[in-house]
Structure formats: structure tokens, C-alpha cells
Amino acid sequence: MQTEVVLPTTKLSSFVSGYFLVNVEKREEDISLRPYESGVSLGIPIGKPFYYYAGPCYGEFEEVPFSIFDKPLIFWDSKAIDCFSVKGNAKVVFVIFTDLGLQFLLHDKNPEFKDTIIPFSRLGLPAFGLIVKRKLRFCTDHASGLKVIEEELLRFFQRYQFDESHHAEIDLDLEDNGDFPVIP
Numbered sequence: 001m002q003t004e005v006v007l008p009t010t011k012l013s014s015f016v017s018g019y020f021l022v023n024v025e026k027r028e029e030d031i032s033l034r035p036y037e038s039g040v041s042l043g044i045p046i047g048k049p050f051y052y053y054a055g056p057c058y059g060e061f062e063e064v065p066f067s068i069f070d071k072p073l074i075f076w077d078s079k080a081i082d083c084f085s086v087k088g089n090a091k092v093v094f095v096i097f098t099d100l101g102l103q104f105l106l107h108d109k110n111p112e113f114k115d116t117i118i119p120f121s122r123l124g125l126p127a128f129g130l131i132v133k134r135k136l137r138f139c140t141d142h143a144s145g146l147k148v149i150e151e152e153l154l155r156f157f158q159r160y161q162f163d164e165s166h167h168a169e170i171d172l173d174l175e176d177n178g179d180f181p182v183i184p
Contacts, residue, residue: 003020021142
């Protein structure tokens with residue numbers, strides 16, 4: 001298993017504080033890890049769907065209820081997730097939002113979800129639709145997946161441009177270089 005933290009491009013830094021990348025190579029046993037973030041995040045699968053479990057840790061002889069990870073999921077209450085396990089090959093990007101990004105993502109609402117993990121589509125937002133999910137399915141690595149994710153986030157957040165009274169004007173045109181800074 002490989003993990004990496006990547007910073008967003010400067011055009012998204014007001015809305016996204018970082019990306020937590022998880023890459024699990026096929027193994028005979030399940031891989032567990034503690035969630036990186038302590039708040040709300042968006043988990044996005046890259047490549048082929050895989051099976052996952054997120055919740056309280058189970059004992060050695062208890063059967064773990066796996067679900068398929070084939071679409072973006074909101075990890076609403078990560079504090080209730082003691083372990084995150086996957087089966088087989090898995091590539092996931094967890095988008096960690098800033099407070100401002102989360103505020104805009106939730107339409108200035110504070111929905112009360114009882115589930116720890118919910119499909120992103122339940123938010124009713126015009127983002128990560130079928131075309132984007134299909135592009136992500138055909139990505140083979142995190143770099144190409146991050147490019148698709150950043151383009152979609154830029155498209156979504158471009159309606160929230162600020163004027164000078166909010167300290168800065170944010171230009172949300174897409175960057176061409178596709179370079180993502182990595183935290184060592």
C-alpha cells in the first residue's frame with residue numbers, strides 16, 4: 001500500500017486543502033488504514049471499481065461487510081471510521097476541503113446525515129456526473145485521475161469567484177501544466 005498527500009493547484013487552494021492518495025496493490029489479505037482526515041471528505045475511485053469497508057474494526061473471526069466503491073462517496077463522519085479496508089487493487093483520492101470549500105459544496109446548508117458514508121449524488125450537486133465518472137474509470141494512475149478531478153472541481157467552484165472586498169480575486173481558469181505539488 002502506498003499513500004501520498006498532494007496539494008491542490010493554487011486556483012483551488014481556497015476550496016481544497018489537499019488530496020490524500022491511496023494505492024493498494026492486489027494482495028491476499030485486506031489492507032486497513034486509519035482515515036487521513038478528521039472531517040468531511042470526498043472519496044473518489046480511480047480506475048476499476050473495488051470492494052471496501054469503512055467503519056468500526058472487526059475481530060479476526062468476524063465477517064466484514066464489504067461494499068463496492070464505484071462512484072464518489074462523501075465520508076461524512078470520519079471520526080466514526082476506525083478502519084478503512086479494501087480488497088484487491090484500489091486507487092482512491094480523498095479530497096480534503098477547506099471550510100470555505102465545504103460551505104460552498106453544501107450550498108450553505110448543514111444537512112444532517114445519519115450515515116457515515118453517503119453517495120455524493122445525494123447532495124444533488126451538478127458535479128461528478130456520468131461523463132466525469134467514466135473518465136475516472138479509464139484513468140490508470142493518480143496523476144491522470146487528479147487532473148480529471150481538479151478540472152471538475154474548478155468547473156464546479158468557478159461560480160464562487162470573489163471580488164476585492166473578499167481580499168482577492170480568484171481566477172479559476174484551468175491550468176495547463178497539470179503539475180501537483182507533493183508534501184514530503
